[in-house]
Amino acid sequence: MIMKRTNVLKGIATAPGITIAKAFLYRKEIESISSEEINDIAEAQISLKEAIEKSKKELGKIFELAVKKLGEKRAAIFEAQMMILEDNILIDTLLNRIDKEKKAPEYIVHDEITKYQNLMNASTEFYMKERSQDIEDIKNRIIRNLKNKKWKSKIDNDVIVVSENVTPADTVLFTRANVKGYITNFGGITSHAAILARSLRIPAVLGVHEATAKIEDNDLIILDGYHGEIIINPTEKQVEYYQDKIERLATFDTELLTLRDEPAVTIDGQKYIIQANLDVNEEIEFVIQNGAHGIGLVRTEQLYNVLENFPDEETQFKEYCDLANKLYPHSVTIRAFDIGGDKVLPLDLKEPNPMLGWRGIRFLLDHQNLFKTQIKAILRASVNQNVKFMIPMVSSIAEVNKTKMLIDECKKELEEKGLKFNPNMEFGIMIEVPSAALMIRDFGKCVSFFSVGTNDLIQYLLAVDRGNEIVSSSYQEFHPAVIRALEFMVHEAKITNTPMNICGEMAADHYAVPIIIGLGFHALSVNASEIPYIKKIINNLSFKECRVLVKECLKLTTEDEIKSRILKFYKERFTEFVDKIFENNNR
């Protein structure tokens, strides 16, 4: 796209979609608080009690709405706030202080509750900062009600909300105003706001540091949730371009959806299985609607991110069963929690190099109770034979053997309790670490399938941290070594007759599809929204030609050469819809 880009801000592409709408700045005014002495203590105490009652009612409504929109489990994040409003020790302390210090109730509320926040902010526990935000919310709510002011929660309809930060309570309220999109200064892919935006299918760009400074109320905004870009007060040309893009995407999307029940088959008759990656269970309807042949990767750590602690066996069992039942007879591959030490280590004990540290299977094997709880839940969900289990970050055979021993222990324990499971549940590993990639032939003897996670594999193969902006340009998906490694891996897996699928972001990159086909993969797992595109591309490819392309690429020595070779390949074959495919390419 060649355009003037001075009015463009970059952020994190959090929830896909493009919207054009007016900006609505959601600011939380900070109430002024005076510490003047008061005369009528009884009246001050009564207004405090009234303000607390009113806050309770407000929060009760939000809670109700949250249960309706998000389900009970997610709404539980508001329960703690409700309980604080019913904390009699706290309320008595506030009333007593008004009596003794003869200060306005808003001053006392602010002073007393801030003490707790300071304690929380001093904590090394990672989730305490977010808790402190919740308490801030409560504090401001009471103070605002003391001053009898309306919260600016009434927002205009059909706007893009721009804000520093969005609390879960805000997000729920926004759903009533038909919000078209979110832009925030802070927050990442796993924040509550992000998870909610995705499950409510509202386009969002988070982590745009200067958003509230650069955007004003009623500015016209173009929000591109695919690329994490926003355009402030776009030129007519830019609006035209994006409007056109929205329309074309809509038509193309409808056209693609007709592919829903069609198989993915190349012109020369090779069949492919296209599955979906799943982050939040709310995506499940969307996954089915897009015609996924099952789920190739369930990222269970989302359960941890949402609940802020490790869910027990029953909770996990219900979640996994729900997925397995909805997808039946297609299969669901559940990956064990892929988390690192940062979730349990205090901040001052941070690992110097977490990507090479205590994560994935290493972490799980050191937390056997937690790991076994998950294995048991997955085993129990496998009764209908359509659940598979895999583990992340494997680097040695010993890790596989230890895990298999734990699986056997879990089976025994379930049997003793008389609980049902599939005794032959398939067990596989993620191939993300070069050592595992080199030993596929040996791993093939002890597992029933492989799943290639390209993001980490590329990162470890090229020794590039793609989250590090200084070196991220060296993260090259089409680095010749990546293509050669994948070629080796597919070849080795075939020798041991072990199925291998690919589930990293590379599988969803439209450029990469002919390469992946040509390498000999037969199953791909991608974000649900990409499935129709991938099908459409595959249906227009020939395996034989893709194989020739890969063979040529294997001889090339730079990423640039490989990329232009692929582009040439596309241009020769797809004159008609190549633009449509690439303008929606999520990168």
Place this chain on the structure above:
Amino acid sequence: MIEKNVKIINNAGLHTRPAATIVKIAAKYKSDFYINKDGLSINGKSIIGVMTLAAAKGSDLVLTFEGEDEHEIAEDILSYFNRGFDEL
């Protein structure tokens, strides 16, 4: 007065759910109940206070109980701590 030392043994530590349960258990008794951690003394009947503790796995706490039913409340609360907040 009864004084007891306890250790947090569940993986997730003293997070919101156990904090709420502790306060609910304590509310059933008349005795005063305080949780002491790193020189900080928190009223065990106050949810905002208990939430603030954020005691991670392995933390050592001192619990004090004082009042007519101090034995009963001590037993009830200690048993909940020793069960790892029913998260083991």
